[in-house]
Amino acid sequence: xxxxxxxxxxxxxxxxxxxxxxxxxxxxxxxxxxxxxxxxxxxxxxxxxxxxxxxxxxxxxxxxxxxxxxxxxxxxxxxxxxxxxxxxxxxxxxxxxxxxxxxxxxxxxxxxxxxxxxxxxxxxxxxxxxxxxxxxxxxxxxxxxxxxxxxxxxxxxxxxxxxxxxxxxxxxxxxxxxxxxxxxxxxxxxxxxxxxxxxxxxxxxxxxxxxxxxxxxxxxxxxxxxxxxxxxxxxxxxxxxxxxxxxxxxxxxxxxxxxxxxxxxxxxxxxxxxxxxxxxxxxxxxxxxxxxxxxxxxxxxxxxxxxxxxxxxxxxxxxxxxxxxxxx
Amino acid sequence: xxxxxxxxxxxxxxxxxxxxxxxxxxxxxxxxxxxxxxxxxxxxxxxxxxxxxxxxxxxxxxxxxxxxxxxxxxxxxxxxxxxxxxxxxxxxxxxxxxxxxxxxxxxxxxxxxxxxxxxxxxxxxxxxxxxxxxxxxxxxxxxxxxxxxxxxxxxxxxxxxxxxxxxxxxxxxxxxxxxxxxxxxxxxxxxxxxxxxxxxxxxxxxxxxxxxxxxxxxxxxxxxxxxxxxxxxxxxxxxxxxxxxxxxxxxxxxxxxxxxxxxxxxxxxxxxxxxx
Numbered sequence: 001x002x003x004x005x006x007x008x009x010x011x012x013x014x015x016x017x018x019x020x021x022x023x024x025x026x027x028x029x030x031x032x033x034x035x036x037x038x039x040x041x042x043x044x045x046x047x048x049x050x051x052x053x054x055x056x057x058x059x060x061x062x063x064x065x066x067x068x069x070x071x072x073x074x075x076x077x078x079x080x081x082x083x084x085x086x087x088x089x090x091x092x093x094x095x096x097x098x099x100x101x102x103x104x105x106x107x108x109x110x111x112x113x114x115x116x117x118x119x120x121x122x123x124x125x126x127x128x129x130x131x132x133x134x135x136x137x138x139x140x141x142x143x144x145x146x147x148x149x150x151x152x153x154x155x156x157x158x159x160x161x162x163x164x165x166x167x168x169x170x171x172x173x174x175x176x177x178x179x180x181x182x183x184x185x186x187x188x189x190x191x192x193x194x195x196x197x198x199x200x201x202x203x204x205x206x207x208x209x210x211x212x213x214x215x216x217x218x219x220x221x222x223x224x225x226x227x228x229x230x231x232x233x234x235x236x237x238x239x240x241x242x243x244x245x246x247x248x249x250x251x252x253x254x255x256x257x258x259x260x261x262x263x264x265x266x267x268x269x270x271x272x273x274x275x276x277x278x279x280x281x282x283x284x285x286x287x288x289x290x291x292x293x294x295x296x297x298x299x300x301x302x303x304x305x306x307x308x309x310x311x312x313x314x315x316x317x318x319x320x321x322x323x324x325x326x327x328x
Numbered sequence: 329x330x331x332x333x334x335x336x337x338x339x340x341x342x343x344x345x346x347x348x349x350x351x352x353x354x355x356x357x358x359x360x361x362x363x364x365x366x367x368x369x370x371x372x373x374x375x376x377x378x379x380x381x382x383x384x385x386x387x388x389x390x391x392x393x394x395x396x397x398x399x400x401x402x403x404x405x406x407x408x409x410x411x412x413x414x415x416x417x418x419x420x421x422x423x424x425x426x427x428x429x430x431x432x433x434x435x436x437x438x439x440x441x442x443x444x445x446x447x448x449x450x451x452x453x454x455x456x457x458x459x460x461x462x463x464x465x466x467x468x469x470x471x472x473x474x475x476x477x478x479x480x481x482x483x484x485x486x487x488x489x490x491x492x493x494x495x496x497x498x499x500x501x502x503x504x505x506x507x508x509x510x511x512x513x514x515x516x517x518x519x520x521x522x523x524x525x526x527x528x529x530x531x532x533x534x535x536x537x538x539x540x541x542x543x544x545x546x547x548x549x550x551x552x553x554x555x556x557x558x559x560x561x562x563x564x565x566x567x568x569x570x571x572x573x574x575x576x577x578x579x580x581x582x583x584x585x586x587x588x589x590x591x592x593x594x595x596x597x598x599x600x601x602x603x604x
């Protein structure tokens with residue numbers, strides 16, 4: 001077995017271990033022996049049973065697939081645009097989702113459990129369509145990221161305009177949602193995110209050679225028989241669907257897609273297959289633990305998870321810039 | 329030798345400017361062809377048409393045809409074209425730290441299906457190709473940290489893995505020092521495949537190409553052996569400088585040298601009509 005497979009295997013074990021250990025954290029006092037009996041289906045304490053199966057397991061599982069999805073989306077975007085700073089959040093996806101969520105909150109006060117994620121999803125897709133349209137007009141990959149930032153600001157300003165004149169309760173809801181949280185997730189969310197994740201991973205594994213060919217430039221890829229525009233559009237679509245679904249259920253969790261692939265490149269490799277699998281595993285481990293910090297570091301409150309990832313991410317961003325300066 | 333490529337009445341017009349004008353020539357199997365000419369003569373444009381890059385021949389501005397083995401190149405899929413042509417471009421830099429192995433694996437792409445992984449045979453092919461270019465020790469090196477000459481050799485090795493019949497190189501000696509210029513061109517010559525490349529240095533072109541195509545302002549001025557093409561009258565017209573031909577005493581190859589006696593020579597060139 002080579003080095004890469006052993007690292008991936010170790011990470012898989014670490015991810016499973018993290019998920020199990022993360023189940024022991026939370027306001028309800030459940031020790032590890034009780035956890036194990038409940039997981040094996042012979043629970044003595046009915047409260048512990050409900051807490052584990054209906055609160056903690058869905059939450060840890062959603063943290064796992066959301067971390068995988070965001071990290072993979074970042075990895076795909078970075079390799080297909082050859083830009084190490086590409087991140088689904090910089091493509092305006094969250095601003096679009098925020099606008100969708102705002103409109104849903106203001107116009108439909110009832111029935112938000114279905115309407116909010118759906119509106120956020122539609123808003124995210126809308127923003128990606130604008131960014132892709134601009135990229136097609138400009139025909140320049142270097143400017144795709146800048147186009148994303150511009151679209152992001154535009155949609156955010158519309159959102160803020162609506163919130164400014166909106167009803168305070170609805171405004172509060174949207175603002176808290178944008179900070180990101182896994183507090184209200186359910187098992188059904190896990191199934192939806194996991195299915196899109198599986199489709200995304202299978203597509204990327206199928207096309208990993210094509211995506212790799214892009215790494216040495218569009219011309220080089222085209223000479224190897226790759227339809228560059230079509231491939232890039234397909235990958236953008238997959239990233240948008242993945243991120244939009246996660247954002248719709250979990251709110252804004254920024255910078256995971258930027259950070260994780262960087263770590264994977266140092267640890268495992270830069271080509272797509274290694275990058276995707278490594279990002280999935282490290283992304284899952286990362287978000288499981290960030291969520292543990294979010295729900296257990298303050299005694300009677302939760303820290304929104306997006307605040308933690310953004311704080312870590314912005315420092316990381318500056319670190320990358322510093323390092324690339326040192327190299328060049 | 330059988331005809332591999334046939335280029336017939338190829339013209340490319342953008343607004344009022346002719347990028348290519350009625351180009352006709354055949355390429356036989358195993359030939360090493362150099363395309364020479366001044367900047368903006370249409371050398372790189374011609375290369376792009378040969379491989380129908382980005383389905384460029386479907387453009388309204390381009391007329392004429394390119395046939396590969398008697399079949400129009402426009403009827404080949406992108407993957408089929410990649411199985412026949414390997415292209416080494418001038419610009420090849422990656423922001424990510426690709427290893428030589430990663431770059432070599434790209435050459436497998438035209439022969440692979442979706443989901444496929446690398447077999448032991450693939451790895452052996454990669455090692456064999458790298459041995460041929462003398463870089464078998466560099467498999468795990470960082471591609472972007474190699475010298476320009478080594479990068480060119482890796483890309484030529486990638487073309488070997490691609491197992492195509494025609495190797496297309498755009499200015500393979502650009503940015504290389506004299507030693508690597510000779511090394512790369514000598515390597516290209518020894519591969520025993522059909523090679524079509526643009527070359528800036530006329531004396532290198534003469535030394536390493538069996539046949540030269542002289543382009544100027546989109547026209548094919550001359551097509552023939554180095555001693556036929558590199559004549560003072562043709563070159564001084566095309567490059568706008570007086571020129572002398574000689575035979576190199578060591579290699580026996582035709583060599584040319586330009587000298588500048590009057591600076592206004594270049595000015596008169598543009599107004600002079602060129603006879604073909």
